[in-house]
Amino acid sequence: MSVIAPKFRLGYFLKGIFDNAFWILTIVTLAGIPAIQIVLFYLELPVIDGELLTAFLAFTWLFNPTMQIPLIKALIYSDLFRIVAFPGFGFAALIAAGTIFVERKMLAKLQLRVGPFYCGKVEGILQLAGDGLKLISKEIIIPAKADKPLFWAAPVLFVGTAAAFVALIPVAPGGWVVADLDVGLLAVFAVIGFFPIITILSAWSANSKFPFIGGIRALHQMVSFEIPLILSLLGVVILTGTLNLSEIVESQSSFPWIIFMPIGAIVFFTTMLAELERIPFDLPEAESEIVAGWLTEFSGMMYGLVQLGSYLKLYAFAALFVIIFLGGWTGPVFWPPLETELITEGIPIPNYAGDPILTVNTPGLPLLDKDPNEWVLQEQGELVYTSGQLLVSGVIWFVLKTVGVIFFILLPRGVFPRIRLDMLLHIGWYKLIGLSFVNIFIALGLVYAGVIGPGGIL
Amino acid sequence: MAEQVIPTKKMPPGLQVENIDDRIMTLNVGPQHPGSGHMRIIVKIDGDYIVDADPDPGYVHRGEEKMAESRNYITNIPHLERPVIHDSCNILYPYVLGVEDLVGIEVPERAKYVRVIAAELNRCIYIQYWLAIYGIFLGHSTMFMWPAGDRELLIDLMEKITGARVTHAYFIPGGVRNDVPANFEDVCLRQVNYFEKRIKEYADIFYDNPILKARTEDTGVLSREDAIRLGTTGSVLRASGVDYDLRIKEPYDVYDELDVHTNVLKSGDSYARSKIPWLDMLESCNIIRQALEKMPKSGSIRTKLKPNPKGREDEVYRRVESGRGSAGCHIISRGKPEPYRLKLSVSSFRNLIALPYLLKGEKLGNMPAVYWSLNYWPVEADR
Numbered sequence: 001m002s003v004i005a006p007k008f009r010l011g012y013f014l015k016g017i018f019d020n021a022f023w024i025l026t027i028v029t030l031a032g033i034p035a036i037q038i039v040l041f042y043l044e045l046p047v048i049d050g051e052l053l054t055a056f057l058a059f060t061w062l063f064n065p066t067m068q069i070p071l072i073k074a075l076i077y078s079d080l081f082r083i084v085a086f087p088g089f090g091f092a093a094l095i096a097a098g099t100i101f102v103e104r105k106m107l108a109k110l111q112l113r114v115g116p117f118y119c120g121k122v123e124g125i126l127q128l129a130g131d132g133l134k135l136i137s138k139e140i141i142i143p144a145k146a147d148k149p150l151f152w153a154a155p156v157l158f159v160g161t162a163a164a165f166v167a168l169i170p171v172a173p174g175g176w177v178v179a180d181l182d183v184g185l186l187a188v189f190a191v192i193g194f195f196p197i198i199t200i201l202s203a204w205s206a207n208s209k210f211p212f213i214g215g216i217r218a219l220h221q222m223v224s225f226e227i228p229l230i231l232s233l234l235g236v237v238i239l240t241g242t243l244n245l246s247e248i249v250e251s252q253s254s255f256p257w258i259i260f261m262p263i264g265a266i267v268f269f270t271t272m273l274a275e276l277e278r279i280p281f282d283l284p285e286a287e288s289e290i291v292a293g294w295l296t297e298f299s300g301m302m303y304g305l306v307q308l309g310s311y312l313k314l315y316a317f318a319a320l321f322v323i324i325f326l327g328g329w330t331g332p333v334f335w336p337p338l339e340t341e342l343i344t345e346g347i348p349i350p351n352y353a354g355d356p357i358l359t360v361n362t363p364g365l366p367l368l369d370k371d372p373n374e375w376v377l378q379e380q381g382e383l384v385y386t387s388g389q390l391l392v393s394g395v396i397w398f399v400l401k402t403v404g405v406i407f408f409i410l411l412p413r414g415v416f417p418r419i420r421l422d423m424l425l426h427i428g429w430y431k432l433i434g435l436s437f438v439n440i441f442i443a444l445g446l447v448y449a450g451v452i453g454p455g456g457i458l
Numbered sequence: 459m460a461e462q463v464i465p466t467k468k469m470p471p472g473l474q475v476e477n478i479d480d481r482i483m484t485l486n487v488g489p490q491h492p493g494s495g496h497m498r499i500i501v502k503i504d505g506d507y508i509v510d511a512d513p514d515p516g517y518v519h520r521g522e523e524k525m526a527e528s529r530n531y532i533t534n535i536p537h538l539e540r541p542v543i544h545d546s547c548n549i550l551y552p553y554v555l556g557v558e559d560l561v562g563i564e565v566p567e568r569a570k571y572v573r574v575i576a577a578e579l580n581r582c583i584y585i586q587y588w589l590a591i592y593g594i595f596l597g598h599s600t601m602f603m604w605p606a607g608d609r610e611l612l613i614d615l616m617e618k619i620t621g622a623r624v625t626h627a628y629f630i631p632g633g634v635r636n637d638v639p640a641n642f643e644d645v646c647l648r649q650v651n652y653f654e655k656r657i658k659e660y661a662d663i664f665y666d667n668p669i670l671k672a673r674t675e676d677t678g679v680l681s682r683e684d685a686i687r688l689g690t691t692g693s694v695l696r697a698s699g700v701d702y703d704l705r706i707k708e709p710y711d712v713y714d715e716l717d718v719h720t721n722v723l724k725s726g727d728s729y730a731r732s733k734i735p736w737l738d739m740l741e742s743c744n745i746i747r748q749a750l751e752k753m754p755k756s757g758s759i760r761t762k763l764k765p766n767p768k769g770r771e772d773e774v775y776r777r778v779e780s781g782r783g784s785a786g787c788h789i790i791s792r793g794k795p796e797p798y799r800l801k802l803s804v805s806s807f808r809n810l811i812a813l814p815y816l817l818k819g820e821k822l823g824n825m826p827a828v829y830w831s832l833n834y835w836p837v838e839a840d841r
C-alpha cells in the first residue's frame with residue numbers, strides 16, 4: 001500500500017491553521033463560554049475565602065494569580081471532579097484506553113507480529129484515537145424489525161452500569177471514592193447483576209437470530225458464574241467483618257488476604273474472566289459460531305459504547321480483585337518520612353478524638369491537602385507524611401497492582417482456545433461453587449481457631 | 459394466536475418460514491459468515507443441538523473443467539491450479555502426469571526429485587494455511603498468527619524456486635519449468651530444519667492444550683466403516699484408522715525410492731483429524747531432506763516438447779496425494795491439441811460428504827471444529 005503525499009505548500013498550511021484557529025475561537029466564544037456559564041449557574045459552588053463562588057467569580061478568579069490555587073483546590077474537592085475525573089469515569093476510561101493499547105501490543109508480541117504501528121509515529125500510540133474517530137463517523141444501522149427504544153437504550157445502559165461499578169471502587173486513602181457506601185461490596189454484587197439483563201434485552205430487541213443465541217449464552221454464563229463470584233468473596237467478608245471496600249483495604253495494611261485465601265482468589269479470577277466474556281469464556285461473542293454474538297447488530301458508536309463499557313468493566317473487576325485480595329493502595333510510601341524536628345517545632349493541636357494534628361510549614365504537596373493554608377500531617381505507624389504524599393503513593397501502588405491484574409486477565413487470550421457451553425456450565429456449577437465453599441470453610445476455620453479476627457494472633 | 463404465514467410457492471432452502479412457537483430454528487451459516495468459507499451450511503438447531511446440517515457449496519464455481527476443453531495442454535496449466543492456489547503444485551500434479559502419459563514423454567531423473575521437493579513444500583504451505591484457520595475457528599488467535607507467519611519461510615523458498623509466491627505454475631509436461639537456483643540445497647535444508655523446529659512448538663500451545671483436547675476429543679466421530687463407506691480420503695480417512703496414502707499405495711515419480719511413512723490415528727474425532735495434517739508436515743520435512751540427499755546434482759530438468767503437442771486417442775486417470783487427500787485428473791483425448799474432456803476429482807468434495815453425518819446431534823459450539831477438521835477447501839470443491 002502506498003500513499004502519495006500531496007505537495008507541501010506553505011500558503012495552504014498557514015490557511016489551514018488560521019481557519020482552524022478562527023473557527024475554534026468563534027465556537028468557544030459563541031457557544032462554549034455561555035454553555036459553561038449556564039452549567040456553573042446551576043451547580044452548587046463551594047465557598048472560597050468566605051466568599052461564595054459564582055459563575056462570574058469563577059472566570060474572574062481564573063486570571064487572578066492569588067486565587068488560582070484555592071480555585072483549583074476547590075475544584076479538586078468538588079463532587080463533580082470526583083465523578084468526572086479522578087476516582088471516577090475519567091481515570092477509569094484512561095486505564096481502559098491504556099488496556100486496549102497494551103492488549104493489542106502485548107498480543108502482537110506474543111504472536112510474532114508488530115501490532116498497531118503507523119498511527120501516531122511512535123508504536124501506533126494514536127491507533128485508539130483513530131479507531132474511536134472512525135466509530136463515531138460511521139453510520140448507525142438498526143435492523144428494520146428491531147425494538148428501537150430498547151435497542152438504542154442497551155449500549156447506554158451498559159456503559160452506565162459499568163460506570164456505576166467504577167463509582168464504587170476506592171482508589172486512594174482518605175475517601176477517594178465516588179460513592180463510599182457501608183455496603184459497598186453488596187452494591188457491587190447488585191451492579192454486576194444488571195449486566196445479564198442488559199445483554200438479554202439488547203439481544204432480544206435486535207430481533208435477529210445470532211444476537212438471540214449470543215444473548216441466551218451470555219445469560220447462561222453470567223447467571224451461573226455470579227454465584228461462585230459472590231461466594232468466593234464471602235471469605236474475606238467473614239475475616240474482615242465489613243462490607244465497606246475502603247475498610248477491607250485498610251484491614252490489609254500488614255498483609256494481603258491472598259495469603260490466606262488463594263483458593264478464593266483463583267475462583268474469583270476465573271469467574272471474573274467469565275463475567276468479562278474474555279477468552280476462554282467468550283462464548284457470547286464466539287466469532288466462528290455466531291458471528292459476533294449479542295453484538296452482531298450493533299454498528300458505529302453503539303458498538304464503540306459497548307466496547308467502552310466492557311473495558312470499564314474490566315478495569316473495575318481488576319480493581320476489585322486488587323482491593324479484596326491484594327491490599328488495594330497499601331504499600332511502602334515512595335517518599336522519605338518528614339523529619340521529626342520540624343514537627344516538634346510546631347504547635348500540637350489535638351482534634352476531637354485526641355489525636356495530635358500538627359500545624360507547621362513543611363515541604364510537601366500543598367495542592368493536594370484539604371486545608372488551603374495549612375498542611376495537615378498524617379501518621380502512618382511511627383512515620384509521618386502529608387496526606388498529599390500518601391495520596392500520590394497510594395494511587396501509584398493501586399495503579400501498579402491493577403495493571404498487573406489486567407495483564408493476567410489479558411494473557412489467556414493468547415494461550416487458550418474457546419471452551420464449549422456445556423463445559424462452561426460444568427465448571428461453573430460443579431467445580432467453582434465447590435471450591436468457593438472450601439474457601440468459606442477456611443475463613444471460618446481461621447476465625448474460630450483465633451488466628452484472625454477480634455482477639456486473634458494477627 | 460400467531461398469524462400463520464402460508465408460502466405461496468416452494469421457497470429455496472434456508473428461507474423457511476418460521477413460526478414463533480417452532481422448536482427448530484434454521485441458521486444460515488454462510489456465505490457471509492466468519493465461520494463458513496465460500497459456502498453455506500444450512501443448520502437446523504433445537505436448543506444447542508444440531509438436528510440437521512445441509513452443506514450448500516457452489517458459490518465460487520469457475521467452470522475449470524469446461525475451460526480446459528478450449529485450451530491446449532500447455533495453456534491449461536495456469537488456470538487448473540486456481541482451485542487451490544495454496545496447494546498449486548499438488549493440484550496440478552495429476553494433470554501433468556496424465557498429459558505425460560498421453561503425449562508419451564519421459565521425465566528426467568533430476569526433474570522428478572525437484573517435483574517431489576516442490577510438492578512436499580507446497581503441501582506444508584497448504585497445511586499451515588489450513589491450520590491457521592482451524593486455530594481461529596476454535597478462538598485460538600495465536601494459532602492463527604504462528605502458522606501464517608511460519609508459512610512465509612516456505613513461501614520464500616518456493617519463490618526462489620519458481621519465481622512466484624503462491625500461484626507457481628511450476629510443473630509442466632516433461633519436467634519442471636525452470637531449474638532450482640545455484641545454492642538451493644543448502645538454503646532449502648536450513649529453512650526446512652528451522653521450519654520443523656518451529657512446527658514442533660505448536661504441540662506445546664495447541665495440540666497438548668487441555669482445553670483444546672477437552673473440546674475436540676470425542677466430537678464428530680467418524681468410524682472406520684463410515685469413513686470408507688462415505689468415500690473420504692486423505693487426512694480424514696487416516697484419522698479414522700485406515701492406512702491409505704497414495705504416495706505409498708500408488709507411488710508416482712520417485713516416491714518409491716524414498717522412505718515415506720504414513721501417520722494413522724484410530725479415534726476418528728476432530729482432534730485426530732486436526733492432528734494428522736500436522737504429523738504430515740513433519741513427515742514432509744523428512745521426505746524433503748531425503749530427496750535433497752538423493753537428487754542428482756546436475757542434469758536436465760525438462761524434456762523438450764513439440765510446440766503444440768497432441769495427445770494420442772486414449773483416456774487416462776492419474777491421481778496423487780495432495781494436502782487434503784487424493785487429487786485425481788481424468789483426461790479424455792481425441793488426438794487433438796486440446797483435451798476432449800477433463801475431469802478433476804478432488805478430495806474436498808469427497809470429504810464434505812461426511813459433514814451432515816458428523817454434525818447431526820452435535821452441539822452448535824462444535825460446528826466450526828468439526829467442519830474445518832474435514833480438511834475442506836471450498837473453492838476446490840466448486841472447481
